[in-house]
Amino acid sequence: MAGAFIEAKDLRKTYHVGKIEVEALRGISFEVRKGEFVSVVGPSGSGKSTLFYLLGGLTRADGGSVVLDGDDLAALSDAARTRMRKCKIGFVFQKFNLLPTLDARSNILIALEISGNGRGDPAYFDRITELLGLTKRLAHRPSELSGGEQQRVALARALINKPAVVLADEPTGNLDSKNSEIVLSMLRRSNQELGQTVLMITHNPEAAKYGDRIIHMRDGQIVNPEEDPQWVGR
Ligand SMILES: Nc1ncnc2c1ncn2[C@@H]1O[C@H](COP(=O)(O)OP(=O)(O)O)[C@@H](O)[C@H]1O
Numbered sequence: 001m002a003g004a005f006i007e008a009k010d011l012r013k014t015y016h017v018g019k020i021e022v023e024a025l026r027g028i029s030f031e032v033r034k035g036e037f038v039s040v041v042g043p044s045g046s047g048k049s050t051l052f053y054l055l056g057g058l059t060r061a062d063g064g065s066v067v068l069d070g071d072d073l074a075a076l077s078d079a080a081r082t083r084m085r086k087c088k089i090g091f092v093f094q095k096f097n098l099l100p101t102l103d104a105r106s107n108i109l110i111a112l113e114i115s116g117n118g119r120g121d122p123a124y125f126d127r128i129t130e131l132l133g134l135t136k137r138l139a140h141r142p143s144e145l146s147g148g149e150q151q152r153v154a155l156a157r158a159l160i161n162k163p164a165v166v167l168a169d170e171p172t173g174n175l176d177s178k179n180s181e182i183v184l185s186m187l188r189r190s191n192q193e194l195g196q197t198v199l200m201i202t203h204n205p206e207a208a209k210y211g212d213r214i215i216h217m218r219d220g221q222i223v224n225p226e227e228d229p230q231w232v233g234r
């Protein structure tokens with residue numbers, strides 16, 4: 001598709017646990033255009049996180065391909081794939097993944113260092129930390145922050161490089177409704193204002209509505225909404 005920014009083609013992934021094989025992805029194909037905000041929903045175990053890892057180049061697929069901004073992830077060297085991850089993708093995880101010994105400010109700024117973007121854009125740092133309500137929390141370590149605050153720090157870290165794409169796996173999975181609203185609004189704002197492409201995985205129908213479009217997964221495949229039991233009757 002012309003203008004496809006993320007292109008997943010027939011993605012397959014099987015996990016081997018002892019003698020048992022778990023087919024987590026059984027042929028997933030879809031495209032996301034530049035600047036789209038797409039939600040991916042599906043019950044637990046449907047393969048959403050596996051898809052997230054493959055799209056972000058964090059795991060290799062057993063079959064199929066991911067093309068991100070014109071680059072086939074499998075064709076890139078490890079170094080080139082790592083560089084793409086650091087510069088082009090902002091990751092948000094359900095469990096925040098902050099560094100416990102660093103304060104909030106350093107947890108955000110470390111993303112600039114890792115990507116080689118130096119000090120970045122200080123005005124942008126001030127803006128996103130303010131929008132995320134973190135201005136008075138920047139000297140706090142993760143253990144001195146609530147779960148919602150930790151996720152807001154993690155989101156600031158994901159956004160600070162102004163990545164072309166933001167990949168979020170259940171970013172509101174551990175949050176109350178107030179914090180969920182802050183995180184989701186920020187994702188939508190950065191999508192609208194910076195034209196960032198956002199792919200957000202969630203099992204919360206309310207959160208999914210923040211996207212322009214919803215992809216439904218079940219048993220490692222994409223299904224029609226009518227086949228998604230969570231969606232029937234909505
Ligand atoms: N590292 C792993 N080793 C073995 N099985 C896994 C692993 N990760 C996920 N699975 C299995 O793959 C399937 C899809 O998991 P996952 O992608 O985490 O789904 P979701 O995020 O939708 O809950 C599940 O059956 C899960 O148990």
Ligand SMILES: [Mg+2]
Nearest residue numbers: 048049050170
């Ligand atoms: Mg998951």
